[in-house]
Structure formats: C-alpha cells, structure tokens
Amino acid sequence: MCGIVGVISQQPVNQLLYDALLLLQHRGQDAAGIVTGSGSKLYMHKARGMVRDVFRTRNMRALPGDYGIGQVRYPTAGNAESEEEAQPFYVNAPFGLVLAHNGNLINAVALKRELFTNDHRHINTESDTEVLINVLAHEIERRTHGLPLSVDDIFAAVRAVHLRLRGSYAVVALIAGHGLLAFRDPFGIRPLCFGTAGESGEVMVASESVALEGTGYKFERDIAPGEAIFVDLQGRLHSEQCAAEPQRNPCIFEYVYLARPDSALDGVSVYRARLRMGETLAQRVISVLPPSEIDVVIPIPESSRPSAMQLAHRLGRPYREGFVKNRYVGRTFIMPGQAVRKKSVRQKLNAIGQEFAGRNVLLVDDSIVRGTTSREIVQMAREAGARKVYLASAAPPVRYPNIYGIDMPTASELVAHNRSVEEIRQIIGADVLIYQDLDAMKRVIREINPEIVEFEASCFDGCYIAGTLPPDEGKNRGEGVAPNTGRLSLQGAEEQGQLS
Ligand SMILES: O=P(O)(O)OC[C@H]1O[C@H](OP(=O)(O)OP(=O)(O)O)[C@H](O)[C@@H]1O
Numbered sequence: 001m002c003g004i005v006g007v008i009s010q011q012p013v014n015q016l017l018y019d020a021l022l023l024l025q026h027r028g029q030d031a032a033g034i035v036t037g038s039g040s041k042l043y044m045h046k047a048r049g050m051v052r053d054v055f056r057t058r059n060m061r062a063l064p065g066d067y068g069i070g071q072v073r074y075p076t077a078g079n080a081e082s083e084e085e086a087q088p089f090y091v092n093a094p095f096g097l098v099l100a101h102n103g104n105l106i107n108a109v110a111l112k113r114e115l116f117t118n119d120h121r122h123i124n125t126e127s128d129t130e131v132l133i134n135v136l137a138h139e140i141e142r143r144t145h146g147l148p149l150s151v152d153d154i155f156a157a158v159r160a161v162h163l164r165l166r167g168s169y170a171v172v173a174l175i176a177g178h179g180l181l182a183f184r185d186p187f188g189i190r191p192l193c194f195g196t197a198g199e200s201g202e203v204m205v206a207s208e209s210v211a212l213e214g215t216g217y218k219f220e221r222d223i224a225p226g227e228a229i230f231v232d233l234q235g236r237l238h239s240e241q242c243a244a245e246p247q248r249n250p251c252i253f254e255y256v257y258l259a260r261p262d263s264a265l266d267g268v269s270v271y272r273a274r275l276r277m278g279e280t281l282a283q284r285v286i287s288v289l290p291p292s293e294i295d296v297v298i299p300i301p302e303s304s305r306p307s308a309m310q311l312a313h314r315l316g317r318p319y320r321e322g323f324v325k326n327r328y329v330g331r332t333f334i335m336p337g338q339a340v341r342k343k344s345v346r347q348k349l350n351a352i353g354q355e356f357a358g359r360n361v362l363l364v365d366d367s368i369v370r371g372t373t374s375r376e377i378v379q380m381a382r383e384a385g386a387r388k389v390y391l392a393s394a395a396p397p398v399r400y401p402n403i404y405g406i407d408m409p410t411a412s413e414l415v416a417h418n419r420s421v422e423e424i425r426q427i428i429g430a431d432v433l434i435y436q437d438l439d440a441m442k443r444v445i446r447e448i449n450p451e452i453v454e455f456e457a458s459c460f461d462g463c464y465i466a467g468t469l470p471p472d473e474g475k476n477r478g479e480g481v482a483p484n485t486g487r488l489s490l491q492g493a494e495e496q497g498q499l500s
Pocket residue numbers: 257300301302303304330331332333334365366367368369370371372373374
C-alpha cells in the first residue's frame with residue numbers, strides 16, 4: 001500500500017495536497033512527493049522521509065498551481081533507499097505526464113523489456129511505477145500523434161493499459177495543461193475514491209475517504225474496479241468503465257490493518273469491519289478458553305483496538321489499555337528491514353505493570369505477520385508479571401506472500417508459513433494462541449456491503465486472483481529480490497531486452 005491523492009481546484013493546491021498526505025501517512029512512511037500544475041507547467045518536490053520532513057516552507061512555496069497529485073510511499077518494488085523511486089514519476093511526452101501509484105505490478109520485468117524493445121522507452125529505476133507511467137504514456141501517445149487530446153483517447157489508453165498490466169494498481173496522474181486522470185485495476189484490489197467541494201466542481205481523488213473528509217471534501221463514491229475518471233481543468237468530470245470484466249475484489253488486509261478505521265473502503269466502514277472481526281474472534285476464543293479464565297483483555301496498539309474492544313464486550317471481560325504507544329514512533333510493520341522493525345516494537349510500546357501483575361491476560365492484535373510484534377509483546381507481558389499470556393489475532397494466519405502491494409514478498413519471513421498453530425504458539429511464546437477464521441471474517445465484512453462478492457485474500461488463502469509471478473521470476477525470487485529488502489527487483493530486464 002501507499003497513499004495517493006489528486007486534486008483539481010480553482011485555488012492553490014499545495015497545502016491541500018500536503019494536508020491530504022498527512023491524513024494518508026499511515027499508508028507509507030518511506031518517501032513523499034507532490035506535483036502541482038499551473039497551466040501547462042508542472043512543479044515537483046519529492047524525497048525520502050515522512051511528509052513533515054520532506055516538505056519545508058521553501059519546498060511548499062515552490063509548488064504553485066491549482067491542480068496536483070501527491071503520494072506517500074511504502075516500497076514494494078525496487079529499492080526503498082532510492083530517492084529517485086520516490087513518487088510521483090514524470091515523463092515529458094506526450095504533453096507532460098506525472099503519475100503516482102498504489103499497488104504492485106507482477107509483470108513489471110516483462111513490461112520493462114517490452115517497453116525497451118518495442119516502444120524504445122528507457123526505464124531508469126527499479127520501480128514498477130516507472131514502468132506503469134511509461135505504458136500509460138505510450139498508450140496515450142499512440143492515440144494522439146500530434147493531435148489534440150480527447151477524453152475518448154484517454155479512456156482508450158486506459159483500456160489498453162488494463163490489457164498490458166498485471167497485478168494491482170490504483171493510480172492518479174496529471175496530464176499537463178489538461179487535467180487529472182485516476183483509475184483502478186479491474187479487480188479493485190487497492191482502494192480509490194473521490195469527493196467534491198465548493199460550487200465550482202473541485203474534485204479530490206484519494207486512497208481513503210479520511211483524506212477527503214479531513215480536507216473538507218464530500219465523499220461522492222468509490223472509483224469502481226476497472227473504472228477511469230478524468231477531470232479537466234474546468235472541473236468537468238468524465239468517467240468510463242475501461243475493463244472488459246471488472247470484478248470487485250478489494251484487499252481484505254486493508255480492513256485488517258492497512259487503512260485507517262475512520263475510512264470507508266468499497267462501501268465498508270473499516271471501523272465497523274474491525275468491530276465485527278472482534279465478534280467472530282470472540283466466538284473462537286470461547287471455543288478454546290472459558291471467559292472466566294481471562295482476567296483482562298488488552299489490545300496491542302494501535303490497529304487492534306476496535307476488535308479487542310468488541311471481543312472483550314462479547315466475552316464480558318474487562319478491557320484495559322496495558323500498553324502505551326509512543327506516538328512519535330511510526331508503524332513498525334511498514335518499516336523497511338527486520339532489525340529496525342524489531343527495535344521499534346520496544347521503542348513504540350511500553351507495558352503498564354499493574355495491568356499485568358498476577359493476571360491471566362488475553363492480548364489481542366489485528367494480525368501476526370512476521371511475529372516480530374507478538375514475540376516482543378508476549379515477553380513484555382511476562383516481564384510485567386502476567387501469570388498466563390493468551391494471544392488472539394483478529395486476522396487468520398498469514399501463510400502466503402503478498403505480491404499486490406504489501407511488503408511481505410517471501411514466504412520464509414512469515415511466522416505462519418508451513419507451521420501449525422501449535423508451532424507458531426511455541427515460537428511466539430504464548431500460553432494459548434487463537435486465530436480468526438477466514439470464512440467468518442469474509443462473511444462479516446461482506447454483510448456490511450453485499451456487493452463485495454470476493455476479496456483479495458492471498459496472504460491468507462494463497463489464491464492469487466490477478467496472477468502470480470512468472471515461473472522464472474518465481475524461481476529467481478531469491479535473486480530477483482533486492483538485497484536486504486526482500487522486494488522484487490527489475491534488474492536484468494533491460495539486458496534481456498537488449499539481447500532479444
Ligand atoms: O507480526 P508482525 O510482523 O510484527 O506484524 C504485525 C503487527 O504490525 C502491525 O503493527 P504496526 O506497529 O505496524 O502498526 P499499528 O500501530 O497500526 O498497529 C500490526 O498491527 C501488528 O501489530
């Protein structure tokens with residue numbers, strides 16, 4: 001996941017984009033970038049770091065204009081350390097195009113090769129997003145060739161883009177002097193919605209509804225899977241379904257962890273989904289442990305709170321805040337590198353001794369992925385004097401890699417991969433370990449919006465609806481993964497392109 005935003009206004013948009021990115025900061029902490037447009041001139045600033053660090057006053061002053069896009073990055077392809085891979089990306093032809101992307105392409109290596117051999121386009125970084133912008137640019141260029149750009153050309157280009165890309169992509173792009181384009185992959189894996197403000201048709205597109213609400217925009221609707229919308233500089237909104245067979249399969253992990261609870265994605269309030277997950281988890285707990293064995297239910301802040309609260313309510317046991325979160329430490333799961341993640345758990349969370357001393361505690365987390373948090377937390381609960389430490393996860397075991405925009409690309413790093421619940425329990429060191437049931441979780445979220453027929457839930461069920469990595473890349477995954485990061489790498493694609 002990453003956070004993306006785009007806006008067309010009649011006023012300067014630099015502060016608006018900054019504010020929206022701050023509201024999306026939980027989706028990406030590694031890099032941030034904004035591009036604004038004034039007439040047909042584009043202005044860009046992007047760098048590694050959190051929003052507050054990347055944009056100083058002088059940078060903000062250098063972003064004039066009344067339309068723009070922004071991104072906060074959580075790298076899932078290429079190199080987290082590369083400043084160049086911060087988004088948005090820019091290509092000068094046709095017209096001047098900038099683009100920001102949330103998601104992950106699984107055929108980026110093949111596309112890079114194709115772009116080089118057939119389209120004579122050079123990709124200079126390891127980022128799949130640079131591939132994406134070049135595919136879009138090529139498809140727009142093919143349709144215009146020196147002629148003025150029409151809305152039909154734009155939608156025809158998006159249709160062609162859908163045919164070439166595999167994987168997940170929610171996209172915002174500016175076409176200099178023309179307007180704002182946004183589209184979502186045919187499965188709608190990553191979220192994207194838009195809202196309006198004022199009488200003059202100001203439009204904002206964002207990954208999550210919280211970015212609209214927090215900046216004074218009225219949520220209009222989600223962008224449908226496969227749909228594209230184009231807003232011209234006068235604020236006229238055009239939309240078209242550009243995929244042949246769209247189907248709504250939102251990523252279920254957004255509801256578990258990625259999104260903010262005060263957002264609604266694809267018609268589902270994330271907060272409500274988390275409360276319901278707490279209810280189904282309570283049923284699992286009751287089937288394993290009599291509630292009388294539990295003295296207190298304690299959430300592992302931040303994301304597990306709604307589920308833990310509802311679970312405690314269902315069990316009729318007290319809910320207590322046993323861990324205090326240092327608000328100046330970011331989300332640990334989306335930090336790059338295991339060493340920094342491990343260190344950050346202790347920096348981030350501290351136990352309140354009296355909530356643990358002599359008690360049987362049920363700790364609740366939203367998910368257990370690498371097990372970094374759980375291992376540390378269980379140990380901290382014991383150090384604080386807990387008699388028994390039970391652990392419940394509001395998500396099912398994460399057993400398979402995610403290749404659609406969550407940075408868990410290798411199975412071996414997942415604590416639940418190829419392990420029984422008992423084996424995981426021993427590794428984590430809990431007295432009892434209880435997981436959510438996948439079907440129950442899907443059912444309760446689907447009850448909130450029955451239009452969602454299926455979810456993208458590959459990290460739980462190993463089913464990859466938008467395709468898997470090609471066998472050679474799968475085989476080379478160890479090598480095809482950038483050193484120390486575990487992320488997919490595009491290295492070598494160009495050489496192969498040159499040879500063919
Ligand atoms: O098993 P792990 O690999 O440790 O990953 C899972 C943990 O990481 C996340 O917390 P994070 O600190 O990122 O964010 P939060 O404050 O939103 O809970 C998630 O909420 C779990 O607590």
